[in-house]
Amino acid sequence: MEIAEKLKKEKNAIFSEEIKYNNKKYIKAVKWIDNGIEYLYYEIIDGKLKEIENENVITYLRKIYETNEGKIIY
């Protein structure tokens, strides 16, 4: 099953995009939850989704692939 489809079915993610970073493949998915949205990040290894163990990588991806300026707008 294609990864985007798998994310849709198993994680209720309605949109996903692949990310290449530091010679590794990741995927960012978006899903609606009760109090807003949730961004999910996975590493793709051999076509399979793996949890990202390095917290720094998740922090980095969130910094790069999400806007997070809160209540201030420019």
Next chain:
Amino acid sequence: MEKRENPEVREFIVNYSADKLDSCPLFTKVFGEGFARRTLLQNVRTVYTNAKSKDSSGSYIGDVINIFKGEEDGPLLSVSDIENDEDLLEVSEHECIHAVLRKSDEECTAHNMEFGSGILEYYNNGTEIGRGFNEGLTNWVLKKTGIKATTYEILTACVDKVEMAIGEERTMRLGKGDIRGNAVKQLGMTEEETLSLLTYTDNIYVSMRRGRELKRIINALTNLENKEEIVSDEMRNQLAILLETDYLTYTNLIPENADYLMKNKSDTVQKEIDYITPRWKAEAERTYNNLYKFEDLIVGKYFLAEIEETIDSGEISITRAKRFDEINRMLSCNPKKELGENIGKFKEAYEKLTERITMSLIAEAKKEFQEGRLTGKKIDELEKLSNRGRFNIVDDEYEVDRVFLSEIAEMINPDKNRAVKELLCELTKNGRLDEIEEYEISTVNMEEEEIYVFSKNGKIMGYSNGAVTYNQCRSEITNDELDYTMDEDEDEKAVIEAFDEMRQSILENDPNAEFRIINRIIATYSEKGDSFYYIKSNQIVPIMMNNEETLKVNVASNKDNLLAVKKESIFAKIQRVIKEKVRAIFGKTNNDIKTIRQTKREGTSSTEFKKQIGDMSRYTEKVRRIS
């Protein structure tokens, strides 16, 4: 010193923005009369000025607008400072639009939001979406009120593309927010497509901001005098303060950067620049990659089917052709193929469409020509339809449709088509095609090149080598006026001397001789005849005329439709007159006439039928066959 409260500026910008928005018919149509003033008074309690920001001109937070202008310890920013500064007016209204489109408490509760404005939704769990698109939309609204928008250029252009797809009213309605409900409805997209669109623009927002931060660091490092200086920890800290950015936090955040900092503590400034520069370039690339994805989504969703259907229908109006020109112009150049499948297909279809339009116009010209009615004015009219401003991309100068004019030249003077094409191009460019019948073309040989000389009433008006035509005829040319395109290694002084010598010898024979310099060619008019020279290797060299007769262009006269080639038969003339009368009555196409007939058959009243016919005949735009 901290930013300072500025009640006078608050009053001014609230009134100014309320006036602008409430007098914008599109805005009031969607949001209602007086909406802007009401919400601004409620949502902008305070305005602060006289503070600095590292990378922003203004911001809106809570019910506060910050205008980052004015010295912290200097005089308070005044109303006249804003009134007389276009940029400050732009910033003020931009922030006010954020305030106007701010979501109410009820809306926030309904959508689990802590805060929202326009299409930006900031949720209770600390996530957000729509920030990028919202900045573009805010600027788009700004432009609709007649104020220029110079910030968030790419994001504003994204919203322009959406407007092109769904129209201005629905785009304005996006300002009402509610991504999953209203936005999905206005965009006519699925929830997934809507989220994709918002994510791509959010990615653009982030990468542009980060790119700007990195560029600022690069600039500051580049400005340091000694590039071999060691970058110490202390210096990094100083840099962070100097740049007013969270440089250390930022670099430490990235795992590879943390490693880099550990291993390379004694690197030089230059190495630091070399390290940061590719990261800055990567941000720029990421901006464009997301832009391509955004465009591809829009093209695939809206424009591709539209252009393909138009081609299949075999008919197009010029208004619609212009719409496709505009869409094509709005799309970025050279998108990466893997990111622009739909864009690639659109561009291919667009090429096909424009070629067909040009061919249909050439067919029309051919018909006019065969019927002896192809005048310069008609060629001009058809060229404008074929051109439609497609070639005026770089500057305002009118660029002609050379493909179209080449076909016309081939048709009217097959033996001398190159010469005629050059004349057609020159006259089209200068808006003088209606004078074409008065022109003659002579051929001169300049080295191995053949040049066409265009003259009118015996006076040379231009040349085929991209010459500047219609400049003043100057009988007394001073050295300063010897204006020509200089070749590499050419000695200007030697050219002026050579020119002076040539001029003196001609004036000795005929004191009334006149000179005209066009690019590198010099034309002289004297009692003993006209002669031509050109500038070559610091010398003024005579040009040899061909002995051929001058050529007149084979078009009909504007005045009396003189026949150019073939006399129109009586039968053809009757046919043409009838067709013209039918066209004048029914205006549009056979299909439209069929529709009216169909409507009548289905029981439309005779009054309604007559009204429809009336509407049709007022509709003067021609729908052209392009199949």
